[in-house]
Amino acid sequence: MKKQLIMDKALELFAKQGFEATSVQQITEHCGISKGAFYLSFKSKDELIIALIDHFMMQFTTEIDYIVRNTEIEKLLYDFYYATFHSFHQHSDFAKILMKEQSQTFNEEFIVKMHYFDRLIENIILSMIERLYGEEVKQTKYDLMYCIKGFMNTYSQLFLFYNVPLDLNLLSESLVEKTNLLARHTHVPFISEDLIQVIKQPMCEEGSKEQILEILEQKIEEIEEPIEKESLILLKQQLREPTLSPAIVKGLLENIRNHPLCKWISYLLQNYFEV
Structure with a gap:
């Protein structure tokens, strides 16, 4: 319970100030605990940040993976987009932090952790593409995967940073239409199997x-x-x-x-x- 309290309160400060500008002292004062109590739960601020990333990304990854594995084909793409943006909206403070910090941080552990979850999400999206379109997109599936990731990132920024009204139903339906058009009417691949092997980051050993x-x-x-x-x-x-x-x-x-x-x-x- 104390770890969860620290994570919740730290998230409030990180959302206002960012990771770098927030000190352990500020976190403990915001929680109403001593530094000793903080260090019983987390060895450092970096460990706290990684715990927050794990908490959010594990929930998000497991949710979309379950949808991709178990949803009927007719509803799959819609449910995938709906769950994605619902999760971003539900955890908007942390989603904002992740998007901002990824372009600014020099923390190697943060970068490695985000690459790890990014690879998991890519694999889930590829699995969904194969379920939806099969051999029809054999040559363009990697391009389509990056397009879907682009939709997830770009459209989430509209309501996270620019206060565009969020209509989850309309957004999901719109992206289903766009994704289907790309899948069925694009034939010139840019990202090949060879290129995907070059740009892949080594996966950490979680899952052994x-x-x-x-x-x-x-x-x-x-x-x-x-x-x-x-x-x-x-x-x-x-x-x-x-x-x-x-x-x-x-x-x-x-x-x-x-x-x-x-x-x-x-x-x-x-x-x-x-x-």
Whole structure:
């Protein structure tokens, strides 16, 4: 609870002043706690910033990944855009900070973390494109992926920074139309498979078996609800020694997916087991 309080209060200051201009002293005064209490929760301001990025980006990534995997084709693109802009609007203070700070920061850990989540989002978008259009966009899928990322970034700036009224339904419908036009009527690719390999940043190792096991053990200790706890234990056993069918694994993941402490581990396990 204290960590969450610090994150919430720090976010208020970061939104007004930015990362660099906000000191630990200001954060502790805004929280009404001592510096000692701050350092029991976070080793540094940089660690706090990374925790905020993780908190927001994990929620966003797991939400759009679930939509892409489970929504019917007819609604998929609309639901993807709706969830994207709803999340940006719901967390507008932090979304503004991320957009501003990415162009100004020299913090290497911040940059690496943002590249990591950016790659995850790119993979989710590519998965959606393949579900929607298949072989039809084989040559242009990477260009289309960057166009979708451009829509997400540019249109979110309109209501985050310029106070343009946000009509989520109209915006989502408009971008569905634009995306379909691009997918079906563009034939000259710029970004090839070879080029995408060149520009890819190395992924950090989150998602390895060892790291997932470490997170699982932590969550098993934290969770008190019996269904979620038992599901985590069975998933841990499956990770160490696979014996369960894909259907059972999928059911166990569904048991934990909506628990606020399990969204990220559910996402990591889903990708690891490929279900």
